[in-house]
Amino acid sequence: MQEDLQEILFDQQAISQRVAELGAQISADYADRVDEGIALVCVLRGAALFAADLARAITLPLRLEFVTASSYGMSAVSCGTVDVVEHCPLEVRGRHLLLVEDILDTGNTLSALMEHYAACGAKSVETVSFLVKENRPNRAITCRYAGFECADEFVVGYGLDYAQRYRNLPFVAVLKREVYQEA
Ligand code: 5GP
Ligand code: MG
Numbered sequence: 001m002q003e004d005l006q007e008i009l010f011d012q013q014a015i016s017q018r019v020a021e022l023g024a025q026i027s028a029d030y031a032d033r034v035d036e037g038i039a040l041v042c043v044l045r046g047a048a049l050f051a052a053d054l055a056r057a058i059t060l061p062l063r064l065e066f067v068t069a070s071s072y073g074m075s076a077v078s079c080g081t082v083d084v085v086e087h088c089p090l091e092v093r094g095r096h097l098l099l100v101e102d103i104l105d106t107g108n109t110l111s112a113l114m115e116h117y118a119a120c121g122a123k124s125v126e127t128v129s130f131l132v133k134e135n136r137p138n139r140a141i142t143c144r145y146a147g148f149e150c151a152d153e154f155v156v157g158y159g160l161d162y163a164q165r166y167r168n169l170p171f172v173a174v175l176k177r178e179v180y181q182e183a
Helices: 013-033 050-057 108-119 177-181
Strands: 003-011 036-043 063-070 083-086 096-105 125-132 147-148 172-175
Touching: 003 013, 003 147, 013 050, 013 096, 013 125, 013 147, 036 108, 050 096, 050 177, 063 108, 083 108, 096 108, 108 125, 172 177
Parallel strands: 036 063, 036 096, 096 125, 125 147
Antiparallel strands: 003 172, 063 083
């Protein structure tokens, strides 16, 4: 896999340090919401590794839920429509939801999910994204918590894929253009 990578942006150590900081911040911010119930909602599949680490960095009781929201398919360009699939019926009403995303790009995924869960009666819906693209087209859409700002390149690793590959890289790297432009 290494020969397909142009540059490492965030290594294992930087990631674990940042995830620990996010966990501490979220634990402090959500301490008074424990009684009503907190759910981390992991947006599959890209956020799975981040959510697993983040959940362990949060010191409060919480539920761990999973939703699939897909806008990319097999390409490296967002197609703009977002499919939402809940794998288990999620008990949303009255709970505080924290949506866990891998990367915020156009914001289509997060805004579709926030609308979806607000309509389901969640007490609050906030978002945490591991990465945020610096030059994303719609800067009006933001997330409550962000891991790292990242250059406007196609990145893989730490859960992020290209055509279902590279998710298991323990760091985040820029994928060489020729890898996805050939396809
Ligand atoms: P948005 O809906 O904000 O445009 O895109 C969010 C989704 O697009 C992310 O959850 C991720 O699956 C995918 N995505 C956006 N940029 C990248 C990227 O640089 N690399 C990878 N692997 N996926 C990306
Ligand atoms: Mg995703």
